[in-house]
Amino acid sequence: MSSLPDHLRTVTDEEEADIQRQIAADPEDEELSDEAAKKPMSFFEAHKRGRPTLQISKQQISIRLDPDIIEHYRATGKSWQSKINDDLRKAAGLKG
Numbered sequence: 001m002s003s004l005p006d007h008l009r010t011v012t013d014e015e016e017a018d019i020q021r022q023i024a025a026d027p028e029d030e031e032l033s034d035e036a037a038k039k040p041m042s043f044f045e046a047h048k049r050g051r052p053t054l055q056i057s058k059q060q061i062s063i064r065l066d067p068d069i070i071e072h073y074r075a076t077g078k079s080w081q082s083k084i085n086d087d088l089r090k091a092a093g094l095k096g
Helices: 013-025 034-038 067-074 080-092
Strands: none
Touching: 067 080
């Protein structure tokens, strides 16, 4: 028995063979093509942060409203800003 922690000990030939069998049996594992190997991506390129971008993004503005208006919409709960947007669309006669 080795005195090294598990993450530092070397893998035996039997363990390596077992690992390779498991990789070969994995249906989601695909071989890396030569073309893909030539263009490696960093983790940060492959995994973008945040929400996916919308086709029609909203524009951030600053607007002054009466306190009672803000209180009314905030009392409706989450998405209160979206409710203001919906009400403005209706008032302007625009489809949402």
